[in-house]
Amino acid sequence: MASNPNDPPRLTRWLLSSCSPAADRLFLDGDFEEIYHALVAEKGRQAARRWFRLQCLHSLPQIAGHAIAWRFVMLKNFLKIAIRNLKRQWLTSIINIVGLSVGFAVVLLIVLFVRSELAYDAFHAGASRIYRLNTHLGFSERNVRQAVVAPAVAPALRAACPEIEAVARLFIEMNPLTVSAADRKFTEKRFFYTEPEFFDVFSFPLIAGDRRTALSEPYSLVLTQSTARKYFPRQDPIGKVLTVSSGRRTADYTIRGIAADVPVESHFHFDFLAPFSDHELSRVDNWFLQAGRAYVLLREGASPAALEAKFPPLVEAGARSNFGSVENFRNWKAEGNVFEIFLQPLMDIHLRSEGLGAQIEPNGDIAEVWIFSAIALVVLLAAVFNFINLTTSRSLLRAHEVGVRKTVGSTRSLLVRQFLTESLLVSFAALGLSFLPVLIFIPGLNAMIGRSLSIAGLLSWPILPSIVCGVGLVGLAAGAYPALCLASFRPSQVLRGRIDPSRRSRLRNGLVVFQFALSILLFVVTFIVARQLRYVRAKDLGFDKDRLLAVAASPALSGRFEAFKAELLKRPGILAVARSAYLPGRFLPAEDYADAQGGKDTRINLSLMAGDEEFMNALGLRLATGRFFAPGGTADNDAFVLNEEAARRLTSAFGWTDPIGKSITNGRETQTIIGVLKDFHYQSLHRTIHPLAISLLPPKEGPFVVVRTDPGNREETVLGLKQAWEAFVPNQPFEPFFFGEEIEKLYQSERRTASLLAAFSAFAVFLGCLGLFGLASFTAERRTKEIGVRKVFGASERELVVMLLRQSGQWVLAANLIAWPVGFFVMKRWLQNFAYRAGLSPWPFLAAGVLVFVLACLAAGGKAIQAASANPVNSLRYE
Amino acid sequence: MKYPTKKEELLLLAVLRLRNQASLVSIRKLLSESTGENWSVGNVYVALDNLLKAGYLEAFVGEPRAKRGGKAVKYYRLTEEGFKALAEIKKVHDIMWQAFSVPVSEES
Numbered sequence A: 001m002a003s004n005p006n007d008p009p010r011l012t013r014w015l016l017s018s019c020s021p022a023a024d025r026l027f028l029d030g031d032f033e034e035i036y037h038a039l040v041a042e043k044g045r046q047a048a049r050r051w052f053r054l055q056c057l058h059s060l061p062q063i064a065g066h067a068i069a070w071r072f073v074m075l076k077n078f079l080k081i082a083i084r085n086l087k088r089q090w091l092t093s094i095i096n097i098v099g100l101s102v103g104f105a106v107v108l109l110i111v112l113f114v115r116s117e118l119a120y121d122a123f124h125a126g127a128s129r130i131y132r133l134n135t136h137l138g139f140s141e142r143n144v145r146q147a148v149v150a151p152a153v154a155p156a157l158r159a160a161c162p163e164i165e166a167v168a169r170l171f172i173e174m175n176p177l178t179v180s181a182a183d184r185k186f187t188e189k190r191f192f193y194t195e196p197e198f199f200d201v202f203s204f205p206l207i208a209g210d211r212r213t214a215l216s217e218p219y220s221l222v223l224t225q226s227t228a229r230k231y232f233p234r235q236d237p238i239g240k241v242l243t244v245s246s247g248r249r250t251a252d253y254t255i256r257g258i259a260a261d262v263p264v265e266s267h268f269h270f271d272f273l274a275p276f277s278d279h280e281l282s283r284v285d286n287w288f289l290q291a292g293r294a295y296v297l298l299r300e301g302a303s304p305a306a307l308e309a310k311f312p313p314l315v316e317a318g319a320r321s322n323f324g325s326v327e328n329f330r331n332w333k334a335e336g337n338v339f340e341i342f343l344q345p346l347m348d349i350h351l352r353s354e355g356l357g358a359q360i361e362p363n364g365d366i367a368e369v370w371i372f373s374a375i376a377l378v379v380l381l382a383a384v385f386n387f388i389n390l391t392t393s394r395s396l397l398r399a400h401e402v403g404v405r406k407t408v409g410s411t412r413s414l415l416v417r418q419f420l421t422e423s424l425l426v427s428f429a430a431l432g433l434s435f436l437p438v439l440i441f442i443p444g445l446n447a448m449i450g451r452s453l454s455i456a457g458l459l460s461w462p463i464l465p466s467i468v469c470g471v472g473l474v475g476l477a478a479g480a481y482p483a484l485c486l487a488s489f490r491p492s493q494v495l496r497g498r499i500d501p502s503r504r505s506r507l508r509n510g511l512v513v514f515q516f517a518l519s520i521l522l523f524v525v526t527f528i529v530a531r532q533l534r535y536v537r538a539k540d541l542g543f544d545k546d547r548l549l550a551v552a553a554s555p556a557l558s559g560r561f562e563a564f565k566a567e568l569l570k571r572p573g574i575l576a577v578a579r580s581a582y583l584p585g586r587f588l589p590a591e592d593y594a595d596a597q598g599g600k601d602t603r604i605n606l607s608l609m610a611g612d613e614e615f616m617n618a619l620g621l622r623l624a625t626g627r628f629f630a631p632g633g634t635a636d637n638d639a640f641v642l643n644e645e646a647a648r649r650l651t652s653a654f655g656w657t658d659p660i661g662k663s664i665t666n667g668r669e670t671q672t673i674i675g676v677l678k679d680f681h682y683q684s685l686h687r688t689i690h691p692l693a694i695s696l697l698p699p700k701e702g703p704f705v706v707v708r709t710d711p712g713n714r715e716e717t718v719l720g721l722k723q724a725w726e727a728f729v730p731n732q733p734f735e736p737f738f739f740g741e742e743i744e745k746l747y748q749s750e751r752r753t754a755s756l757l758a759a760f761s762a763f764a765v766f767l768g769c770l771g772l773f774g775l776a777s778f779t780a781e782r783r784t785k786e787i788g789v790r791k792v793f794g795a796s797e798r799e800l801v802v803m804l805l806r807q808s809g810q811w812v813l814a815a816n817l818i819a820w821p822v823g824f825f826v827m828k829r830w831l832q833n834f835a836y837r838a839g840l841s842p843w844p845f846l847a848a849g850v851l852v853f854v855l856a857c858l859a860a861g862g863k864a865i866q867a868a869s870a871n872p873v874n875s876l877r878y879e
Numbered sequence B: 001m002k003y004p005t006k007k008e009e010l011l012l013l014a015v016l017r018l019r020n021q022a023s024l025v026s027i028r029k030l031l032s033e034s035t036g037e038n039w040s041v042g043n044v045y046v047a048l049d050n051l052l053k054a055g056y057l058e059a060f061v062g063e064p065r066a067k068r069g070g071k072a073v074k075y076y077r078l079t080e081e082g083f084k085a086l087a088e089i090k091k092v093h094d095i096m097w098q099a100f101s102v103p104v105s106e107e108s
Helices: A010-019 A022-043 A045-058 A060-088 A090-118 A153-160 A225-231 A304-309 A311-323 A326-334 A366-407 A412-449 A463-487 A491-495 A501-538 A561-570 A615-619 A644-654 A714-728 A739-745 A748-782 A784-792 A797-831 A843-869 B006-021 B024-035 B041-054 B080-097
Strands: A130-139 A142-146 A164-172 A177-180 A185-188 A191-194 A206-208 A220-224 A241-245 A250-259 A272-275 A293-298 A338-345 A548-552 A574-580 A590-595 A604-611 A623-626 A639-643 A663-665 A670-677 A692-696 A704-709 B057-065 B071-078
Touching: A010 A022, A010 A045, A010 A060, A022 A045, A022 B024, A022 B041, A022 B071, A045 A060, A045 B041, A060 A090, A060 A412, A060 B041, A090 A366, A090 A412, A090 A463, A090 A748, A130 A153, A153 A164, A153 A293, A153 A311, A220 A225, A225 A250, A250 A272, A304 A311, A304 A338, A311 A326, A311 A338, A326 A338, A366 A412, A366 A463, A366 A501, A366 A748, A412 A463, A412 A748, A501 A748, A501 A797, A501 A843, A548 A714, A548 A739, A561 A574, A561 A704, A561 A714, A574 A604, A574 A615, A574 A714, A590 A644, A604 A615, A604 A644, A615 A704, A639 A644, A644 A670, A644 A692, A670 A692, A704 A714, A739 A748, A748 A784, A748 A797, A748 A843, A784 A797, A784 A843, A797 A843, B006 B024, B006 B041, B006 B071, B006 B080, B024 B041, B024 B071, B041 B057, B071 B080
Parallel strands: A191 A272, A220 A250, A604 A692, A639 A670
Antiparallel strands: A130 A142, A130 A293, A130 A338, A164 A191, A164 A293, A177 A185, A177 A241, A206 A250, A220 A272, A241 A250, A548 A704, A574 A704, A590 A604, A590 A663, A623 A670, A639 A692, A663 A670, B057 B071
């Protein structure tokens, strides 16, 4: 539009009209224009234009202020009517608010959990530049990627690659250390050897001491705050001395720094930091040593891919000491063997370490984050669907209100705004209420998943505004459907009572069926997981896990084991004592063995276990053929006892008829097979039984003492054991391992999944029933008259209840048809995690279906019975 | 609504006086001329809209006119409530003004 010189200034005009209330916008614009033209005629164009522009000061503030003030008056009005409506339909309102708040609570808890998972290791200043060095080692049957790298690797890489700014090696002793101050002594597992540069790579804050020099002197020590308090309550620990003994060596360390406790959201947690250079392993030049870890900090802007590309020649140079020459190493690799060093971003460690062995601590799983996010979404949807369902069905009762309002001149947009105000009000009330269950459930959730989530996480910067926006969106979305369909009722039809309630019912039914399908699915999953866990617990492992316990052998016991054993056997309830290198769930070494006599080149990988001659009796293992190690002496030093799986594999591979008396070799040593044990599950039931060879522990050696107890009085037995221990090993605390508990730990993640699932299924079915209850009471109300008429004509109460419940029954049946196949496929996949599993039986499916059906009937039944038993005289008079 | 302010009183009287021609523009002109002060458009509009929402005035829409850029005029007229309010004001005024008389000049 070309600017007409006679028109008022356009910018001012636009400003004025955009600030005017919508209803008067055109009139005001016309008024201004009229006055402007009059002024042009009277005083000329210049004066008129000046006057018009000045209206920005003279008129605009008043008009705009007035417009805004009226908005508020309208909003107050909307709210007043909304609260009045909510009070009138109090049952629906309560169901809506409680349902939504339960949904929100679940979502908030999951948000807390997911946020904590995603925040792992993010607190380091250079988190995006820190990488962990991992090793990929593959030869013969074994192919492992491990979060482990030999101590010699990191310094060599650093010397050769300028893009590495700093390196921190970590080394954690496998066996616990004993740390003692003047007056107290503890066994410590989180004693980390590292380098002075540790604090350049990681930004763990120091409370006392200097970051640069805390670890630079030999035998200096950094403690976390709570560890310092443990050893030196009410004293300044700086400069104090702690004696650290690892069995082989003992050293005095001087404390030079106190670090803040390591946050939960770190993928490793140390209690002590000591210089690695004091440890003999730090100087071993063997790139194949599978011990120690290393982290590198890259320079700003350096590319990890470019750095990784520099590794292969360095690895070849490093492997030379093992292979003699680079040529030999290349040939070895050409045979299909693998030895590689690769980088993993620090932020990926917690969630994306799938397939990486030898982690410092168990990690999270990105799949879990996805699954829980999906559950949050689904529960939220269920809650919102309930809300939509109830509001829409209730809306039929409000059709008259809408009709009347429309007739007296309410516009459609006013009506929509009124309904949206109501649904937003409900949403925010629900949000407020949902903090209550969150507060109640946080401690339980923390106990379940071993975290320390706190509600403060929800009130932090990006989370709280997102929650408020999200709840606003939920309110708008949930309110939009009923608002739009209510506002579009035509008053003429509504007021004549002609509105077809079945028109919207297909969507409504779909939503209800979806909710029940979800509940049934969650129950099916929960039942099957619980069934598998029961199976795992009840499965005969081939040894008596519940009668076994072990203690870690101490250097104080060496040479006195026989006396200790004799002392133990004197005590009540102790049946057998053996030395062992095995504890359930601990790492077992494995090696490849070939036939010592045969020319065949076949090799079989055997897991290696060691025990003394009492080992079989103590564990309660059963012999299949041959014999176990002979007591007393070293006659069987070169003997192997196999499990049946190993015997089977070896006989078929080497073409033997009987394995007893045959010899096998790993290239260095040759062992003769003297016996075969029946298979037992020495590993978790996730894996099939691997071929196993047991060798005789040399006298005096063995990391664990295994004790077989009488199942009778366990407490007394343990007490006896403790007394004997204290008599023999006075300076080391008594810390028994119970085999049953150690085995339970193997299924920790499954148990966690099971309890979380149980909780969420309870939530989902609660929401479903809440929704059904609302719908049922609505249906009963709507059909009051019909029920009255049926009753007058002789229908019995029972028939009426059945009639009212029939619909709920149909919904649950339809939901089963959806949930069963989904549950079947999902659980089939899940069960494949276990080599030994309870079969998929129909019972969990039927049980879930029946349970949900019964709950649905209970939810709908009360109202149905009430409606059916009402006196028809009253119900027929209800209009 | 509470007792009308002087401004509202003037506006109601202006609407009454202008009969069927009481638009924002004409009301503003009348007020500016009779009081000798400049009444801004925003001032008059807000006061009129408040009276409208209080129910003292009602609005009706006139014909579009060329000098307004083809836009219609919004006319105001008194409602019964508005009349009652003016009557009340007049009653109060009459009572309150009784004590007042213009002093007779000595010379005249």
